[in-house]
Amino acid sequence: TGWQPPAEPMAFPEGFVWGAATSAFQVEGSTTADGRGQSIWDTFAATPGRIRDGSTGDPAADHYRLWESDLDLVADLGLAAYRFSVAWPRIQPTGSGDVNQPGVDFYRRLVDGLLSRGIRPAITLYHWDLPQALQDAGGWAVRETADRFGEYAAIMFEALRDVDATWLTINEPKTTAYVGHRWGVHAPGITDVDQAAAAIHHQLLGHGRTVEAFRASGAAGGIGIALNLLPVYPTSRDADPAAVHTDAVENRMFLEPVLLGRYPSDAIGTKPGQLPADAGAFQDLVLEGDLEVISSPLDVLAVQYYGVTGVDETGNQVDLYPTSAAVWQQVHPEGLYDLLIDLLIDYPDAPPLLITENGIPDPTPEGTTDDVERLEFLRAHLQQAARAIGDGVELAGYYAWSLLDNFEWAEGMSQRWGLVHVDFETQARTPKASMDWYSTVVRANEVPPS
Numbered sequence: 046t047g048w049q050p051p052a053e054p055m056a057f058p059e060g061f062v063w064g065a066a067t068s069a070f071q072v073e074g075s076t077t078a079d080g081r082g083q084s085i086w087d088t089f090a091a092t093p094g095r096i097r098d099g100s101t102g103d104p105a106a107d108h109y110r111l112w113e114s115d116l117d118l119v120a121d122l123g124l125a126a127y128r129f130s131v132a133w134p135r136i137q138p139t140g141s142g143d144v145n146q147p148g149v150d151f152y153r154r155l156v157d158g159l160l161s162r163g164i165r166p167a168i169t170l171y172h173w174d175l176p177q178a179l180q181d182a183g184g185w186a187v188r189e190t191a192d193r194f195g196e197y198a199a200i201m202f203e204a205l206r207d208v209d210a211t212w213l214t215i216n217e218p219k220t221t222a223y224v225g226h227r228w229g230v231h232a233p234g235i236t237d238v239d240q241a242a243a244a245i246h247h248q249l250l251g252h253g254r255t256v257e258a259f260r261a262s263g264a265a266g267g268i269g270i271a272l273n274l275l276p277v278y279p280t281s282r283d284a285d286p287a288a289v290h291t292d293a294v295e296n297r298m299f300l301e302p303v304l305l306g307r308y309p310s311d312a313i314g315t316k317p318g319q320l321p322a323d324a325g326a327f328q329d330l331v332l333e334g335d336l337e338v339i340s341s342p343l344d345v346l347a348v349q350y351y352g353v354t355g356v357d358e359t360g361n362q363v364d365l366y367p368t369s370a371a372v373w374q375q376v377h378p379e380g381l382y383d384l385l386i387d388l389l390i391d392y393p394d395a396p397p398l399l400i401t402e403n404g405i406p407d408p409t410p411e412g413t414t415d416d417v418e419r420l421e422f423l424r425a426h427l428q429q430a431a432r433a434i435g436d437g438v439e440l441a442g443y444y445a446w447s448l449l450d451n452f453e454w455a456e457g458m459s460q461r462w463g464l465v466h467v468d469f470e471t472q473a474r475t476p477k478a479s480m481d482w483y484s485t486v487v488r489a490n491e492v493p494p495s
């Protein structure tokens with residue numbers, strides 16, 4: 046619409062961090078190797094009807110066994126950074142107590158392999174694979190899980206305390222709360238809005254405790270949280286109030302406690318767009334001192350951007366822009382600019398930003414290596430990122446989602462998000478056209494015009 050990209054390449058600041066991302070359950074496979082315990086996603090994937098194509102976390106992209114050649118690939122592609130997650134059940138098979146040393150050793154090898162190739166690690170501590178034993182004890186709906194998370198995180202800080210890494214506490218607490226506990230489409234498959242609300246607070250509390258554990262550990266590097274944010278556009282004047290409430294539920298419910306030390310007053314209630322949970326019960330979960338812990342200062346705010354939503358006057362989310370092969374993804378590159386600028390205005394004291402996920406699936410389940418749509422998606426979004434930097438946004442880096450085709454949660458292996466194609470029969474890796482293009486962007490530190 047309004048803004049047109051320049052005819053010349055758009056340069057990024059010196060030192061801008063270019064990477065690609067994965068997560069443990071989505072790529073590793075080997076779900077029973079070396080003492081790994083069971084996670085809620087193992088349970089969920091084993092439940093008939095939960096995963097579209099019936100696939101499980103085994104072998105996924107077999108990365109637990111192929112990690113070394115995968116790191117060679119990352120290096121060959123010229124990426125400066127790689128984001129992965131630690132599978133909590135590899136570290137503590139039942140989510141508490143003794144350390145499973147072979148699990149820690151795997152991530153130590155991975156990190157050393159990155160460092161020896163000159164690649165910066167970004168390490169997510171929780172990307173949805175909760176130990177099943179903790180779910181059996183109530184999962185994120187209970188407060189104890191926040192304590193357990195802090196303890197697990199401390200194990201990892203100790204094990205990797207010498208590493209200059211970007212640590213991320215929790216990946217998308219919103220998704221775990223809403224998709225996992227309200228809609229039941231993700232593990233643990235619960236459909237209870239009050240448990241969803243409780244899961245928000247307990248994840249954020251776990252996040253805060255983990256930040257405290259990080260400071261106490263004296264580990265190198267920095268720490269943040271990865272929030273998936275969703276710019277909300279009202280479809281008419283009459284839709285304005287509902288859009289404000291939707292923004293509270295989708296964005297401010299997470300941004301405000303983490304950055305400002307308070308929950309928004311308009312997220313929970315019975316008005317259009319609000320989270321229809323029990324607001325009183327939610328307040329009862331928030332104990333004295335919790336919000337101080339949750340708002341412990343961060344080194345980075347990680348933003349994951351996939352698209353936007355429209356909201357009508359009844360509070361329903363409606364399509365304003367064309368969707369990708371993922372029905373929930375309304376593709377609108379300018380939404381990334383809007384989001385970054387809104388963060389700059391609304392949270393002037395926020396730490397520097399990092400985009401830790403952005404991407405699009407292949408148009409068909411079989412996938413393609415001639416992925417022009419993805420290439421153009423990346424180009425358009427990187428142009429908007431460069432534009433936002435030019436307008437004052439402090440953006441430290443960008444990680445494409447995803448390095449590899451992988452296990453796409455409820456969609457199983459039938460939705461491919463990789464910049465590298467994976468043949469799931471042979472586990473052969475083939476960079477797609479988008480990856481070849483992205484490599485040139487990374488090496489030049491600028492995004493060319495189309």
Ligand code: GBH
Binds near residue numbers: 068402
């Ligand atoms: C990210 O979530 C995840 O961090 C990553 O692991 C994932 O592979 C990637 O996106 C691609 O999906 O089925 O209608 O209930 C992005 C946010 C939240 C979008 C859950 C899909 C499910 C919608 N996602 N949502 S629905």
